[in-house]
Amino acid sequence: MPTLAEKEAAFKKVNNAMKPHTGRFVAAIYGCISRDDGELLGSGTFLEVGGTTYLLTAAHVAEEGLKRYWKMACSTGNGLPPQILENPIICRGFPSDLAITRVEPPPPTAPGRGNPHGPQAPSLVGIDVLPSGRFASELGTAETDVLYVHGFPGKYSRFLRLGNGVFSDSFPYGTCLGSSNYSWFNPSVHFAVEYPASGQQDEFGKPATLPDPHGLSGSALWKTNLNSVPVAAWSTDTARVIGVVTTWDMDAQSLVVTRIEAVREFVLWAVRQERAYFNWLGRGQPNGDDWVDWFAARNQLPDL
Numbered sequence: 075m076p077t078l079a080e081k082e083a084a085f086k087k088v089n090n091a092m093k094p095h096t097g098r099f100v101a102a103i104y105g106c107i108s109r110d111d112g113e114l115l116g117s118g119t120f121l122e123v124g125g126t127t128y129l130l131t132a133a134h135v136a137e138e139g140l141k142r143y144w145k146m147a148c149s150t151g152n153g154l155p156p157q158i159l160e161n162p163i164i165c166r167g168f169p170s171d172l173a174i175t176r177v178e179p180p181p182p183t184a185p186g187r188g189n190p191h192g193p194q195a196p197s198l199v200g201i202d203v204l205p206s207g208r209f210a211s212e213l214g215t216a217e218t219d220v221l222y223v224h225g226f227p228g229k230y231s232r233f234l235r236l237g238n239g240v241f242s243d244s245f246p247y248g249t250c251l252g253s254s255n256y257s258w259f260n261p262s263v264h265f266a267v268e269y270p271a272s273g274q275q276d277e278f279g280k281p282a283t284l285p286d287p288h289g290l291s292g293s294a295l296w297k298t299n300l301n302s303v304p305v306a307a308w309s310t311d312t313a314r315v316i317g318v319v320t321t322w323d324m325d326a327q328s329l330v331v332t333r334i335e336a337v338r339e340f341v342l343w344a345v346r347q348e349r350a351y352f353n354w355l356g357r358g359q360p361n362g363d364d365w366v367d368w369f370a371a372r373n374q375l376p377d378l
Contacts (some may be wrong), residue, residue: 080258084249088220088298094295095310096224098202100244103135103292104156105143112147112156115139117225117244117293119315120177122203127177130341131292132320135164139195148177150178156344164344169263172340173292173321176348184273205378210297210314210334213265220300221249221267223319223329225293225313228286237367245285251330256321263336266316266328267295287329293319295331342378346371 099119102114114134121128129148139146140163147156162174225248252268259266269287295317300308317331349371354360357367 076088082255085220087305088222088300088308089246091310092222092248092296092298092313093131095313096222096246096294097244099204100224100226100293101129101131101220102149102156102226102244103129103131103139104147105139106145106147106158106246107143108130112143113228114289115146116289116291117319118148119292119294119318120203121174121206121341123206123341124349126345127203128174128345129159129177130172130174130294130337131320132318133167133171133173134320135292136163136165136175137167164347166340166344168342169258170336172318172332174341174344193318198218203313204294208313208315208378209338210316211338212335213333214297215315216265216316217251218301219250220298221251221316222296222298222313223247223249223267223290224288224296225319227284227290228288228365232242245290247284249329253326254323254328254330255326256323256330259330263333264330265333266307266323266326266330268327269322269329270327286323290319290329291321295319295329342375346375349374 097189099121101118103115103118103121105115105131106112109270113180115138115335116131118131121130146159146163148159149156157177159175159177161176161178163173165173207340224244226243227245229299247269249267249269252266254264254266269284296313296316297316298308299312299314303312315337318337321330322328323330346368350364350367353367353370
C-alpha cells in the first residue's frame, strides 16, 4: 500500500507531465462579435480522424456560438490569431451533448491584410492534433486512477481582440471519479469527476480555489492509467481520453462527462456522414441512391 507521500509524489509527477502534453491538443473556442472582437465560449480538442483534422467539443458550446455570434473561431496558439470555423458543425444534443467540425489550414494572408509579417503559412500554427487512436475503447475501471482535464474555465473568459492575436490561459486539473445529483444522469452515457469549490492544492502544494468551470465544457477527460504500470515506468503515452466534459453539477461539486463509448460512436458517425456527402458530390450529386455513398463511407472509415 503506497504511503501518502508516495501518492502525492506520483500525483505531482502526473500533473507536471500531463499539463504540457494535453495542452498541445487543447483549443479555446470563441464567439466572434466581428472580425476583430470575440468572447471565449468553451474548450475543444484538435483531433485527427482518417488523416483529417477536426475540432471536437460539446454541442451546447457550438449551439450557443451559432445562435449568438456572427461566427465561431478556435485558437491556434497563444499570441496568434484564431481561425474562423467555416465548415458545417455536426451536433448531437442531449444526452450526449457532442459536436465536431472539420478544421482546415487557413489560406495564405497577404501583407497588410491582417498579417504584418507576410503571408501566413497554410497550416494550423502552434497546435498538435490528437490521433483518434488515443481514445480509450471503453471507460473501464477508473475508480482508483488519476483523471485529468485541461481546458479554458470561466475565470479566463473575457473580451478578446481576435484580430491581433489572443492570450487565454488554459487550466489543467487532476481529479478522480465523483457523482452527480442530476435526475437525467445516465451511467450508460455519463460519468462524473470531482470538481470541489475549495480544499484544493496546486502542483506546488499550495491552497488553491478552482475557477468557474463553465468554460471547461467540451474539454477532453483523460485517464492517466497511472495504476497500470509502475510509477517509474509511467509516461504520458499511457494516458487515454475517456470522455468529453459537458456539464457542471454545482450541488454535487462535480463535472459531468460523456463516456468515451458515446464519443467514439458519435465521431465515427459524424465523420462518415461527412465522407458520404463528399462521395455524393464526387458522383455528380445524383438523385437517389443515398445508401451508396453511406456504404462507401463505412468502407473508407470502418472504425476509429
